[in-house]
Amino acid sequence: MILKAKVYNKVFAFKSLKEVMSKANEEKSGDELVGIAATSASERVAAKLILSNLTLEDIYNNPVIPYEEDEVTRAIYDGLNLRIYQEIKSWTVGYLREYILEHKTSGDALLHISRGLTSEMIAAVAKLMSTMDLVCGAKKMRIQSHCNTTLGVPGTLAFRCQPNHPTDNVEGIMAALKEGLSYGSGDAVIGINPVEDNVETVTRLLETVKNFMTKWEIPTQNCVLAHVTTQMKAIEKGAPVDLVFQSIAGTQKANDAFGVNKEILDEAFALVQRKGTATGPNLLYFETGQGSEVSLDAHLGVDMMTLEARTYGYARNYRPFMTNNVSGFIGPETIYSGREVLRADLEDLFMGKLHGLPMGIAPCYTNHMKMDQNDQEMGTLLCAMAGSNFFMGVAGGDDVMLSYQDTSFHDDASTREILGLRPLPEFEKWLEKMGIMENGLLTERAGDPSIFDK
Amino acid sequence: MPESSSQTITSVGIDIGTTTTQLVISRLTIENTASGTLVPHVEITEKEVIHRSQIYFTPLLDRDLINAVAVSKIVEQEYLAAGLTPDKIDTGAVIITGETAKKENAKAIIDALAGFAGDFVVATAGANLEGIFAGKGSGAALFSAQRHQVVINIDVGGGTSNYAMFHEGKAVESTCLNVGGHLIEFEPQGDRITYISEPAKMALHISGQRLQVGERVTLAQLRPVVKAMADCVVEVLKTTLLSELTRKLLMTPSLRLEHPIRKVMISGGVADYVYSQQGPTTMSEVTAYGDFGPLLGWELKNCLETAGFVLEKPNETVRATVIGTGTQSVNLSGSTIHLQEKTLPMRNVMVISPFISIIPESAQEIAAMIKKEMLRLQIDHSESSVALAMKEPRSMSFVNINLLAQGVLLGMDDYLSQNKPLILVIEADCGKVLGQCINANTNRPLEMVCIDQLEVNDCDYIDIGKPLMGGRVVPVVLKTLVFNR
Amino acid sequence: MAVANNELEKVIIQSVLEELAKKGLLSTKSKDHVMSAAMMGTPLHSDDSSDDMVTFPSLDEMQISNPINADAVKAMKKSTPARIGIGRAGTRPKTMSWLRFLADHAVAQDAVFLDVSEEFLNNNQLMSVQSAATTKDEFLTRPDLGRRLSEEAVKIISEKCEKNVQVQILIVDGLSSSAIEANIPDLLPSLMQGLKSSGIKVGAPFYVKYGRVWVQDHVAALVKAEVIVSLIGERPGLGTAESLSAYMIYRPDEKTVEADRTVISNIHKGGIPPVEAGAHLADVVKQILAAKASGVKFNQQK
Missing domain, CATH: 3.30.420.40 (ATPase, nucleotide binding domain)
Structure with missing residues (x-):
């Protein structure tokens, strides 16, 4: 394993694969905060150069966190298809990049080798890729999943309607939900972040939304994004859960801070299979984001991008219905600017898809970052072109409970119309029945939440 | 605590x-x-x-x-x-x-x-309070909020019809008409009249019927009188230019009809007959309870439908008023307030509102306005306690609230020297700080209740209950005593 | 008439300048300069209702054309601060809702990136010290630096602050300088009155620039107060940039964690009004002093 490189007249030597991985990253404030970022542009390129020359076997043999010490590493290695890995282990990371981009390499072929790639390999190749590389690679892969409806159908783009309210007020939540539906947002899931993480609140919200879905025959999924253990208690008490949600991260230490581990997730998956309200087989909803390990002080000296890939390696064992990435939400100490968010979003989308995950992206930002709405809209269009399965839908782009900005109901409708994408098929039929959509375009009636209050 | x-x-x-x-x-x-x-x-x-x-x-x-x-x-x-x-x-x-x-x-x-x-x-x-309680008890208030439609609830009882109009859950108008199912009494299940009340006599007179106590009547004779009364009930919903009979039967000013009515709900004793499929066909059906309630209900339904009103069924009919009274009479104060627990409960506290519009700038002017109002109402010479009510301080600044506290202390000086408790009810969320400022500005040991986020009107009477939730809030009941007006 | 004349004047000046520019007699840059000078000559109307001022329409204005149930739309808007019932132009937002969004984001960014003014600190007689962060960027990207005081701050506090008081109040900019400027003038006197009228010994409040919540632990180690109260600007949302939180801690030490702090949030004119919050906080501080504990331990005692 060669860890030394010469960029023109300058020689750079690195101590470990872990160091190479972190220094090969594009600039992000979180890597700088931890003190593992490249200190010069030349050093960054040197790291990339070294990485391109390493084989997949080198990476296999040097996990960034040892197998014995970390549950996430174990999940990644235990879930690997060794036969496929054996076939490709001699490839260099540089070759893998070209293989991904070759015309003759189909999306299916990528999903095939995916089974033999560890998360660190996937992170490594993404570090060699530019913005357009990432879009080209991600676009090839189509990952479908099924809960009540099918997500990821070619030619479609779905949205989570996210009608959050600062005090969990049911009336206010329903108002924002009606607004979202009237713009055609909500086919991926109706997902509420509760303020109060308790069984009563979660049950009340689940029941309210489920009753509304039943009354108006809305073909979608129902989810309240409380902690997984709260949702489990709610399921036990009979609450109508289609999808179980949980935030996860790329180290065992970070997952401990989230109050989650393999045992709990296994139990949650088994429970929703037995007592959930959805068809399945995909019944989990994960949220992830670059930097969560840093903000929890659980990064173990590994860079944010590699940790994010490891999160996907952990997630894929549960065959989730959806995995949403919220890198822009974590904060300026991890991702500071619009430029950093856009880069992270495209990396995450590509890495998630190469893990075989049904990915969605939240190109979002908080008010203490150097990012604005223009950055966010560029990110949305790029990720849509790269084949994101879904985005969020927030009234006016302003989440009044989580205090951050995400894709709006307007952006949802615009992105579909700009790229000629349609809602999920059953949902489109429902929109037509409600008079909200015709031939894939919003009607005059759309955007009026009072269509549900005749 | x-x-x-x-x-x-x-x-x-x-x-x-x-x-x-x-x-x-x-x-x-x-x-x-x-x-x-x-x-x-x-x-x-x-x-x-x-x-x-x-x-x-x-x-x-x-x-x-x-x-x-x-x-x-x-x-x-x-x-x-x-x-x-x-x-x-x-x-x-x-x-x-x-x-x-x-x-x-x-x-x-x-x-x-x-x-x-x-x-x-x-x-x-009070007729207005009664109508509002009925509309809250019947479910009309909730319906207006949930369905975003203006609903009028008419509680038609034995003696009166009490109207309350609800917009987005709030009572916006109310009135009372002296029409009810018990204004003429009969032998139960019979056809002999045993009593005719004054309002029924007016209706008889206008409809040209001459029924007398002791007489036996047919359904055909009774129907026009009852229909005349039902017409009055519906007329109030249609116009502000009222017929002579309706004007005579009104017990409070009529509705202003400022909101177009989307739905009508009928509660009270006759409501069940409004929502029944069939009207009474014999006198014994009409006088089942010794009055003409069933016929009034049926005629009311016909009048409403003829006039094009859409009827909506209430959750409660005959019990609407009592349920409204039992569940809707209590209001809670805001959750940051200032009080001494031992002062409470207090009954029959008269509300005075010394400030017609914005509160003046200086403590002296504030005090002068309070003194003037206290003098006008002869408060200092009576035994009872009063509550000073106000909408909001001049601004929500510390300076203005502190000035208000000084003004209140000055203005209530004579009242407080009689060792009466100081009671303040303010709509804006500043009860606790106002109480704190009053305490900080006086040397006198003071019994004080300073509560907020309640809307009370001049000359209302209120009862203030013992604090709940470890002293966080107090229950307050507003009452409008017709006897005292 | 005066307004009309001014308008006319501007139009004339502008067309003259454009003519000059066309003839190359005036560079575009200086044109702007001259224009703004000319504009500055126009008397500014102190009256807010002046006709020639552009501002946002009322939020209550119906933005949806022919809604099926206008009352329902109004009620929905009332039920949530979310941006609903805002209508659309094609699939895009209407001009006013787009500009309002920009304005709200601008106000939020200004709250984060601008500092509390010197004038404000002087008017409120607040001594000012700084955390270990040296710039705003550093403060935002290095949370660790905002959690401790600069060496100079340590020296100032050690020299000037009264020791062993019962309560020490800190004003900390945190993520919103606007929250400080909007709330402190009413919150602080209300809180001080509440504490002092109960005979509680309070040190002179002072200001910490580029501070985070945990900086209170560092201050506590220096002044040795029983309770430290930090009044700190919250991360602005688009709804308000003025929200402030109070973090209270009883005798913090190295083992102190997040759960040991008692927090009251959402203090601003649209939440709990600052002046009322002050009186409420005074009560809470008294209870903390009596319980000799804050945070989870305090809640368990209640």
Whole structure:
């Protein structure tokens, strides 16, 4: 394993694969905060150069966190298809990049080798890729999943309607939900972040939304994004859960801070299979984001991008219905600017898809970052072109409970119309029945939440 | 100070109406609904009726006197049936409605009954309050909020029809018409008239019918009179230019009709006949309860439908008023207030509002306005306590609130020297700081209750209950006593 | 008439300048300069209702054309601060809702990136010290630096602050300088009055620039107060940039964690009004002093 490189007249030597991985990253404030970022542009390129020359076997043999010490590493290695890995282990990371981009390499072929790639390999190749590389690679892969409806159908783009309210007020939540539906947002899931993480609140919200879905025959999924253990208690008490949600991260230490581990997730998956309200087989909803390990002080000296890939390696064992990435939400100490968010979003989308995950992206930002709405809209269009399965839908782009900005109901409708994408098929039929959509375009009636209050 | 996140209280509602007397007991859940790091916000989150009485005929001694002993018997009996004693009742209200409110001993009765029914049960009356309670009890208020449609609820009882119009859950208009199913009395299931009330005589006169006590009548003879009354009920909904009969029957100013009415709900004793499929076909069906309620209900339905109104079924019909009284009479103050627990409860506190518009700039001017109003109402010479009510300080700044505190102390100087408690009710969320400023500006040991986020009007009477939720909030009942006006 | 004349004047000046520019007699840059000078000559109307001022329409204005149930739309808007019922132009937002969004984001960014003014600190007689962060960027990207005081701050506090008081109040900019400027003038006197009228010994409040919540632990180690109250600007949302939180801690030490702090949030004119919050906080501080604990331990005692 060669860890030394010469960029023109300058020689750079690195101590470990872990160091190479972190220094090969594009600039992000979180890597700088931890003190593992490249200190010069030349050093960054040197790291990339070294990485391109390493084989997949080198990476296999040097996990960034040892197998014995970390549950996430174990999940990644235990879930690997060794036969496929054996076939490709001699490839260099540089070759893998070209293989991904070759015309003759189909999306299916990528999903095939995916089974033999560890998360660190996937992170490594993404570090060699530019913005357009990432879009080209991600676009090839189509990952479908099924809960009540099918997500990821070619030619479609779905949205989570996210009608959050600062005090969990049911009336206010329903108002924002009606607004979202009237713009055609909500086919991926109706997902509420509760303020109060308790069984009563979660049950009340689940029941309210489920009753509304039943009354108006809305073909979608129902989810309240409380902690997984709260949702489990709610399921036990009979609450109508289609999808179980949980935030996860790329180290065992970070997952401990989230109050989650393999045992709990296994139990949650088994429970929703037995007592959930959805068809399945995909019944989990994960949220992830670059930097969560840093903000929890659980990064173990590994860079944010590699940790994010490891999160996907952990997630894929549960065959989730959806995995949403919220890198822009974590904060300026991890991702500071619009430029950093856009880069992270495209990396995450590509890495998630190469893990075989049904990915969605939240190109979002908080008010203490150097990012604005223009950055966010560029990110949305790029990720849509790269084949994101879904985005969020927030009234006016302003989440009044989580205090951050995400894709709006307007952006949802615009992105579909700009790229000629349609809602999920059953949902489109429902929109037509409600008079909200015709031939894939919003009607005059759309955007009026009072269509549900005749 | 023990502080739990919820508490239940038991509330009674007693309605003594023209024809019937009823009682319900409900359990109100009071909760702090503010999450973790927010300042507490206590509100009533659930109202559950746990006991409904039988429906009794209102016991009368004669046409002008209520049988007080029999009424208190009813209450005693129902408490027993519910497994409760008066000391277990936290709050509630007695309301005297319809024709019964006109009885000579009405005030005495309900005052006595209120004391008998529980420590903090309040006597209330007034046609407007009655209509609003009925509309809240029938579900009209909730319907208007949930369906975003203006609903008018008409509670048609034995003696009166009480209207309350609701827009987005709030009562926006109310009125009362002297039309009810018991204004002419008959031998039960018979056709002989035993009594004709004054308002019925007016209707007879206008419709050209000459019925007399002791006479036997046919359905064909009775129908035009009843239809004339039903027409009056519906006319109030249609126009502000009213016929002579309607004007005579109105007991309060009519509706202003500022909101187009989308739905009509009928509650009260005759409501069930409004929503029935078939009208009465014989006199014995009409006079099943010794009055013409079933026919009035049926005629009312026809008049409403002819006029193009859309009827909506209420959740409660005959019990709407009593349920509204039992569950809707209590208001909670804001959750940051200033008080001494030992001062409470207080009954029959008269509200005075010395500031017509914005509060003046200096403490002297504030004091002068208070003194003027106290003098006008001769407060300092009476025994009773008053509550100073105001909308908001000049601005929500510390400086202005401190000035207001100084002004109040100056203005209430004579009143306070009689060792009466200082009671302030302010709409804006600043009760606690206003109380704090008053304390900081005086050397006098002061009994004080300074509560906020309540809307009260000049000359309202209020009762203030013992604090709930470890002193966070106080229950307040507004009452409009017609007897005192 | 005066307004009309001014308008006319501007139009004339502008067309003259454009003519000059066309003839190359005036560079575009200086044109702007001259224009703004000319504009500055126009008397500014102190009256807010002046006709020639552009501002946002009322939020209550109906933005949806022919809604099926206008009352329902109004009620929905009332039920949530979310941006609903805002209508659309094609699939895009209407001009006013787009500009309002921009304005709200601008106000939020200004709250984060601008500092509390010197004038404000002088008017409120607040001594000012700084955390270990040296710039705003550093403060935002290095949370660790905002949690401790600069060496100079340590020296100032050690020299000037009264020791062993019962309560020490800190004003900390945190993520919103606007929250400080909007709330402190009413919150602080109300809180001080509440504490002092109960005979509680309070040190002179002072200001910490580029501070985070945990900086209170560092201050506590220096002044040795029983309770430290930090009044700190919250991360602005688009709804308000003025929200402030109070973090209270009883005798913090190295083992102190997040759960040991008692927090009251959402203090601003649209939440709990600052003046009322002050009186409420005074009560909470008294209870903390009596319980000799804050945070979870305090809640368990209640």
